[in-house]
Amino acid sequence: MGKLTAKQVKDALKAPGSYQDGDGLFLKVDKRGGASWYVRVQHEKKRRDIALGSAKLVSLSEARGMAVLARKAIKIEGRDIIAERRRDRAEAVTFRQAAERYHAENKGGWKSEGYANQWLASLERHAFPRFGDRPANDIAASDIIAALLPIWQDKPETGRRVRHRICTVLNFAHSRGWRTHEAPSSSGSLKAGNGLPKQTGERQHRKAMPYKAVPEFLEHLRTKPSFGRLALEFTVLTAARSQETRLATWDEIDLEAMLWTCPGEHMKRGKAHIVPLSEAALAVLRKAAALKLAGTNLIFPGMSGEPMSDMTLLKVLRDAGEPFHVHGFRSTFTDWAADKTTFANAVVDAAKAHKTPDATEAAYRRTTHLEKRAKLMEAWGAYASSGGRGEVIRFPSTRKRQAKA
Structure with a gap:
């Protein structure tokens, strides 16, 4: 017979502690006012406390009935109630939901909005079609391998990133109780040579246009202006990464100083980068201003006014x-600078916002070579805009370049 009465339970809700009713049933009240029923049982020679619900929702008589059913399930039927609850909870959360939850909780700490978008987009492209709508608890090594095989050899770096991101989501699901076990190990069944074929080919660098072909190519782009073509031309002339161009806004441009200040959240390294604008690059901005869409501050917006996709620039090339x-084109710019100019490697690296490889050198180097980079970018803009005829196209400008602190 139970020791507690309904009145004692009501009074207990005001005083933190543990209150025994008998046969393993007890009420636990914490210092913050939370109160829950538990039944203590023995399963596989281990003591386990099974939660029965809040005492504010479950009455004393209901808790006693639930405790009887729990003891019967374990002692007579041999069931593992806790494991069953974990499975039920896990089956309610799909891999897609777990990935989106992880992304939402962690994207604020990532180096840029572009990286955060790319992180989820890679799963949308390579993982969700395979098992996005299946329970995160059910995803096995064989499922991951099937998703990775189409890209594992052709796009090895992408394949490794997607593998890591899938496993990150599965481990996140495990930590939240949506998965009963951790992700397969990349040193086990997901290791190249085990479940996945070895990536024997050398790392494939992105194909770069020979710099001698650039003037004629840009001349072709100018025959039919569009935001996509202008964005690609601006990317070439500034030696920028495509993300920096696609996310660029008009308030980042200082026409008087002829400078583009790209904010850290748009940069790969998370640090703001100042780009000297050549006359050729300014000419692109003038054309973009003439096409400016209402309701957006983006220099090169997509059709909806939102940032255009990276695939838009690639489509222009195709x-x-x-x-x-x-x-x-960043490699194209580097090759041109090495063959046709006398600028130091440090100036060229600074123009591309590359990290100084030597840590000691980086600690002592404070200059950004802005004045030298301005001359370098002007020379590159003049060359790239020569129209393939060996002559430089000069663009009129009433602005005078000013040094920016």
Whole structure:
């Protein structure tokens, strides 16, 4: 017979502590006012406390009835109630839901909005079609391998990133109780050579257009102005990453000083970067201003006024019949600077916002080589805009470049 009465339970809700009713049933009241029923049982020679619900919702008589059913399920039927509850909870959360929850909780601490978008987009492209709507608890190594095989050899770096992100989501699901076990290990069944084929090919660099072909290519782009074409031309002329161009806004541009200050959240390294604008780059901005869409501050907006996709710039290249990559133009710029100029490597690296490889050198280097970079970018803009005829196209400007602190 139970020791507690309904009145004692009511009074207990005001005083933190543990109150025994008998046969393993007890009420636990914490210092914050929370009160829950538990039944203590023995399962596989281990003592376990099974939660029965809040004492504010479950009455004393109901808790006693639930305790009897729990003891019967374990002692007579041999069931593991806790494991069953975990499975039920896990089956309610899909891999897609777990990934979106992880993304929402962690994106604020990532280096840029672009990286956060790309993180989730890679799962949308390569994982969700395979098992996005299945319970996170059910995803096995074989499912992950099936999703990775189409890209594992052709896009090895992407394949490794997606593998890591899938496992991150599964471990997150495990920590939240949505999955009964951790993700398969990348040193086990997901290791190249075990469940996945070895990536034997050398790392493939993005194809870069020869710098000698750039003037004629840009001349072709100018025959039919569009935001996509202008964005690609601006990317080439500034040696920028495509994300920096796609997210660029008009308030980042200082026309008087002829400078573009790209904020840290748009940069790969998370640090603001100042880009000297050549006359050729300013000419692109003038054309973009003439096409400016109402309701957006983006310099090169997509059709909806939102940032255009990275695939938009690649499509411009493919429509022109070019097999090169957008990112490859940074290599094109580097090759041109090495062959046709006398600028130091440090100036060229600074123009591309590259990290100084030597830590000691980086600690002592304080200059951003802005004045030298301005001359470098002006020379590159003049060359790239020569129209393939060996002559430099000069763009009129009433602005005078000013040094920016």
